[in-house]
Amino acid sequence: MNNPFRKDLVSRSQPEACTVVIFGATGDLTHRKLIPALYNLQLEGALPAGVKIVGFARREKTDEQFRSGLEEINRKVSRSGHDDEVWADFAQKIHYHQSEFQDADGYKRLAESLEEIDQERGGKGNRLFYIASAPSFFDDVLESLKDAGLNSCRAGCWSRVIVEKPFGIDLPSAQHLNEVVNKTFQEKDTYRIDHYLGKETAQNIMVLRFANAIFEPLWNNNYIDHIQITCAENLGMEGGRGGYYDKAGALRDMVQNHLLQLLSLVAMEPPTDLTADGVRDEKVKVLRSLRQWDTPELVAENVVRAQYTEGHVDGEKCVGYCQEDRVDPESTTEAYVALRIMIDTWRWSGVPFFVRMGKQLPKKATEISVHFKEPPTVLFNALSGGVPGGNVLVIRIQPDEGISLRMVSKIPGARLRLEPVKMDFHYSTSFGKGSPEAYERLLLDSMAGDATLFARRDEVEEAWKFIDHIESAWHESSNPPPVADYVAGTWGPKEADDLLAEGGRKWRRL
Amino acid sequence: MQILGKEVAIGSVDRELRLLWEQDKASTNASLMNLAVYSENDGAILRNSDLVQEITREHACRAILIGIDRDDPKASIRAWITAHCHLRHGRKSVCCEQIAFQLTGRATGRLRNTVFAHLNSDLPLVFWWQGELSSIFSERLYSLIERFVFDSSQWSDPAESFKCIERALKNANNFSPMDMEWTRSYAVRLAVAGLYDDPLAKQSLEYTNSIRIKVHPNHKMAGLQLLAWIIQSNGWKPLMDKRQDTEISDRFCFETNEGVEVTAVVETASSAAPIAELEISSPDCTVRVSRGADSRYLHQLLNVGSHRVEQSTPVSGNDPAELFMAQLSRGGKNSLFRMIIPTFLSFLGVNEEEIYGTNIE
Numbered sequence A: 001m002n003n004p005f006r007k008d009l010v011s012r013s014q015p016e017a018c019t020v021v022i023f024g025a026t027g028d029l030t031h032r033k034l035i036p037a038l039y040n041l042q043l044e045g046a047l048p049a050g051v052k053i054v055g056f057a058r059r060e061k062t063d064e065q066f067r068s069g070l071e072e073i074n075r076k077v078s079r080s081g082h083d084d085e086v087w088a089d090f091a092q093k094i095h096y097h098q099s100e101f102q103d104a105d106g107y108k109r110l111a112e113s114l115e116e117i118d119q120e121r122g123g124k125g126n127r128l129f130y131i132a133s134a135p136s137f138f139d140d141v142l143e144s145l146k147d148a149g150l151n152s153c154r155a156g157c158w159s160r161v162i163v164e165k166p167f168g169i170d171l172p173s174a175q176h177l178n179e180v181v182n183k184t185f186q187e188k189d190t191y192r193i194d195h196y197l198g199k200e201t202a203q204n205i206m207v208l209r210f211a212n213a214i215f216e217p218l219w220n221n222n223y224i225d226h227i228q229i230t231c232a233e234n235l236g237m238e239g240g241r242g243g244y245y246d247k248a249g250a251l252r253d254m255v256q257n258h259l260l261q262l263l264s265l266v267a268m269e270p271p272t273d274l275t276a277d278g279v280r281d282e283k284v285k286v287l288r289s290l291r292q293w294d295t296p297e298l299v300a301e302n303v304v305r306a307q308y309t310e311g312h313v314d315g316e317k318c319v320g321y322c323q324e325d326r327v328d329p330e331s332t333t334e335a336y337v338a339l340r341i342m343i344d345t346w347r348w349s350g351v352p353f354f355v356r357m358g359k360q361l362p363k364k365a366t367e368i369s370v371h372f373k374e375p376p377t378v379l380f381n382a383l384s385g386g387v388p389g390g391n392v393l394v395i396r397i398q399p400d401e402g403i404s405l406r407m408v409s410k411i412p413g414a415r416l417r418l419e420p421v422k423m424d425f426h427y428s429t430s431f432g433k434g435s436p437e438a439y440e441r442l443l444l445d446s447m448a449g450d451a452t453l454f455a456r457r458d459e460v461e462e463a464w465k466f467i468d469h470i471e472s473a474w475h476e477s478s479n480p481p482p483v484a485d486y487v488a489g490t491w492g493p494k495e496a497d498d499l500l501a502e503g504g505r506k507w508r509r510l
Numbered sequence B: 001m002q003i004l005g006k007e008v009a010i011g012s013v014d015r016e017l018r019l020l021w022e023q024d025k026a027s028t029n030a031s032l033m034n035l036a037v038y039s040e041n042d043g044a045i046l047r048n049s050d051l052v053q054e055i056t057r058e059h060a061c062r063a064i065l066i067g068i069d070r071d072d073p074k075a076s077i078r079a080w081i082t083a084h085c086h087l088r089h090g091r092k093s094v095c096c097e098q099i100a101f102q103l104t105g106r107a108t109g110r111l112r113n114t115v116f117a118h119l120n121s122d123l124p125l126v127f128w129w130q131g132e133l134s135s136i137f138s139e140r141l142y143s144l145i146e147r148f149v150f151d152s153s154q155w156s157d158p159a160e161s162f163k164c165i166e167r168a169l170k171n172a173n174n175f176s177p178m179d180m181e182w183t184r185s186y187a188v189r190l191a192v193a194g195l196y197d198d199p200l201a202k203q204s205l206e207y208t209n210s211i212r213i214k215v216h217p218n219h220k221m222a223g224l225q226l227l228a229w230i231i232q233s234n235g236w237k238p239l240m241d242k243r244q245d246t247e248i249s250d251r252f253c254f255e256t257n258e259g260v261e262v263t264a265v266v267e268t269a270s271s272a273a274p275i276a277e278l279e280i281s282s283p284d285c286t287v288r289v290s291r292g293a294d295s296r297y298l299h300q301l302l303n304v305g306s307h308r309v310e311q312s313t314p315v316s317g318n319d320p321a322e323l324f325m326a327q328l329s330r331g332g333k334n335s336l337f338r339m340i341i342p343t344f345l346s347f348l349g350v351n352e353e354e355i356y357g358t359n360i361e
């Protein structure tokens, strides 16, 4: 039964009251992202009344200790500040449950506590399990949930699971995880988080393409020369990240999930409708059409991996990748990767997508740029010097979210001189208020049963299939492509520039 | 008038605006809409310049302030230009331009020809009408407007003025009305919706037998709109013959889809917050949303069976700029408001046929 008061009140699917159980609740993700997101939803009146939060982790804590730890961090990181009165009510919703992930008895006790909460609600209880633990525990948690019967629910209620990244480290492990998840929860109740999809600009890609009549007719190989997707970070392995990163690398950590998701939003066909499966059906078709770089030679031709050497970022001196804390001095893990990706569909035939991601680059920025073909070489193009650069449409994902279009214009004066000019739209200047955090949107969507912004099983597996060929050429072949290097604080290795050089292409300067 | 900026000749507004931008290379001109703020009250144009300064913090626009003194027998028009600038992220200065027009005498024609010649092309026109509707609000005006914002709490004869709004809605294609009174009730509506997310509360809804709404006397329209929303959302039937009005309260009766009779009372109290309390009760469930006269918080209570939820959320004050910004940031066609208008008008004693027979002069 729908809540009649929700009709048209806000134009989105309706989130429903539930108990959110967070596994790994004493961790960084819970403190910095999940609780502040839930708190901000409460502050805006968007969190359904009756939502309860149960934190599950190993160390001993009372409810009070758990709440005050969360409060301390929330004061520092909450997007809309911290209001004591609102927090006081919010904190009453939060409880702590101490248990090991592998302890069957802990799940039995959890089931009892959830039952008590449900009883207060007249036996109706929706449950949202959020697995915010290291991936090595996913199996334990999911299987224990099943053994304790927590994956099933009463008629008219739901039980859903949210799984954090990384979702596997390769195709077999992702398939295994998917099997474990789907043995416990149905696919429709499984929400694989990719927080990039919760970002306002990522959602705007579809709006830009399909709500404006002027782009879609040009969005194909007749008019587009190539597309670049860049994710630059100006950080290295601070805060002990090296331990995790050195096992993962840039390709697994960022490209398999976030950047391939952005690529599929840019490249997909118009979906027949905006339902979760309508959109995801089209996205997965893109991933299925990626040309596979399945020999070491093809990988060497189309993918560049690199590590940074000692240099300066933001005026600060920094060490090389192999000298970083918790990184193997002999490591061949890539801190930078650049790929040429070909999508073998009618629309994209012959249009390369260049994707790059790197650590210790000059600045932090994620963007997509669509580079249009040059106009014919007659008229202005026939002038000496030609037209400077073609049209470029840029979608900035972070930090300065917005859209810009580069065009060519005449410089005023008697002579015919042409220069590129930029039309620029910034979210922050046009819409003064800040965008909500990705986790706010995603948590609300999962309470509403809307999986559009979450990755589906086949998407994850298709993405791994593409990534695995490259990883295997790097780590399992007898003639692995070399690891290039670049000075920290520069825009990556020369080899990555060479990847584009054909046809006079260049990486966009950010 | 200094606060309005530089006085310019009517014929050179555009040229002067261009000069204004050329002087300051550091700033960005941002605009998402044309915002016209209209008032027939003395001195309002100065206050409105302050409001626009506040609004442009979040909503980039070209602002056009219009002040009219219609009683002055002499026809005149003066114009001023300025820009409202704000620092964003401590670095970029983002500015929105403002043109202020002061008119005297009969103004309908000049309003359209002169003032609206300065709209930013292609951007929608949001028109904020302050105070009583007058004869200036005619088809020639409202056919230009995309969003029309007004405050029915300022109207001496709401029934008559709402008839004009309803007529505009029927006659103009893109006209979308928004009442500040409706915005005032947003937080209450959101809270009620949140409390009825609870499955037990939802089950009890059709057994509701009492609704009590308490408002400040100036905000009776908000109370009636809130009631119209509750009735309309649930599809309950009005029992009009059981209606009773007294000095301080209006009593209505409805029938739920389960055939339960609901008594609804909208009462006023002069010491209360604009919307002080809404209580919906059935034998098993009470939902109450309330706010103290000076409180920043909306208190919410749900009592159903053995289950009790209590929480507070901060709400904005009754400041016109804040309310206006809340309106703007929700955007859309305001379809919910349109949907409740007929029910709400029936509470005011207005029926469909009457709408086309009336004209305000």
Ligand SMILES: NC(=O)c1ccc[n+]([C@@H]2O[C@H](COP(=O)([O-])OP(=O)(O)OC[C@H]3O[C@@H](n4cnc5c(N)ncnc54)[C@H](OP(=O)(O)O)[C@@H]3O)[C@@H](O)[C@H]2O)c1
Pocket: A023, A024, A025, A026, A027, A028, A029, A030, A032, A033, A056, A057, A058, A059, A099, A100, A101, A102, A131, A132, A133, A134, A135, A164, A165, A166
């Ligand atoms: N942090 C982020 O910003 C971020 C962003 C994106 C994705 N992620 C992903 O989110 C997940 C969690 O990240 P995190 O940074 O929050 O990790 P974390 O800070 O290391 O926290 C791990 C949590 O797991 C609990 N835990 C570990 N072993 C346990 C056991 N045997 N039994 C019960 N509880 C146990 C810990 O509880 P005790 O403290 O009680 O031992 C702690 O609450 C990871 O998969 C990560 O990749 C994190």
